[in-house]
Amino acid sequence: MQKKSKHLKVQTLKASDVHVPANVPASARKTYISNYLQVTKSTGRLMLFAGDQKIEHLNDDFFGQDIPEENNDPEHLFQIASAGTIGVFAAQHGLIAKYGPDFPDVSYLVKMNSRTNAVSAKDKDPLSKALCTMEDVLDLQKNGKLNIVGIGYTLYVGSEFEAEMMAEAGRLIAQAHELGLLTVIWAYPRSRSMKDPKDAHLIAGGAGVACSLGSDFVKVNVPTQGPRSLREATGAAGRTGVIVSGGDILTPKDFLRMVYDTIHYAHAAGSATGRNVHEHPLEDAVRMTDAISSIVYGNKTVDEAYRVFLGKDSYKLM
Secondary structure: OOOOOOOOOOOOHHHOOOOOOOOOOOOHHHHHHHOOOOOHHOOOOEEEEOOOOHHHOOOOOOOOOOOHHHOOHHHHHHHHHOOOOOOOOEEEEEHHHHHHHOOOOOOOEEEEEOOOOOOOOOOOOOOOEEOOOOHHHHHHHHHHOHHHEEEEEEOOOOOOOOHHHHHHHHHHHHHHHHOEEEEEEEOOOOOOOOOOOOHHHHHHHHHHHHOOOOEEEEEEEOOOOOHHHHHHHHHHOOOEEEEEOOOOOOHHHHHHHHHHHHHHOOOEEEEEHHHHHHHHOOOHHHHHHHHHHHHHHOOEEEEEEEHHOOOOOOOOOO
């Protein structure tokens, strides 16, 4: 049985503490450091609110039994991102272009590629190509006067198309760093031949790939073996921070416990949450972001964070 780790303390980073990749030019160094400290709240941890499921999951997470009607409107995502406590909101270029100007206070991460779930990976190995270019990202940032701090890319490790996606991801990461933008790789082992894509050893391999591509953070699934088994992945990721996907719908307290365990037992660098936030009515969704962030940034316990979700305590970053 894995021993319990000591309760990790939150760091308070200064600009000089930020590890800046060597492919960030001197002219973009201050921008990179500013973006990093902004989204991590000077802790080195990240709470990413994910809205990319609008393509990835079609409408499965947005309409149906026990899902609030307001969740079917894409604006619900932006309202949460604006009112909630998050580090960055990830969504596709087009979605940000549609709604971003109404929510200029949000820090945005442009999800560069996406695919729907209409075809299962059990039937065909997945391929996901970029939907836009870095020039498009810069135009969106400039014309929309938006706070775009980074980009994201999904890489299906083990797919027969992985080389094509790795090459594209590598180029985009290099281009983003040239501009001082942060990068997040969604590293998902997935192919027709894999028996368990969420095996801890495979997930660790994907985390290592993201590090090898130079990404600042990597988003991974919780392993089949449980949150604490993620320790292999956080080691394999090296200087790439591991943030953990929200996964299936859980009760709020169970979800907060998962976030806590991945950080304090497996040394993850934060949370990347979608449906476990936005499938709540707006007020509850906002409190859920506060609760998650109270663990990620504020180092609160599960019980303390749950009180935030219930509205019995508050947590807002300055």
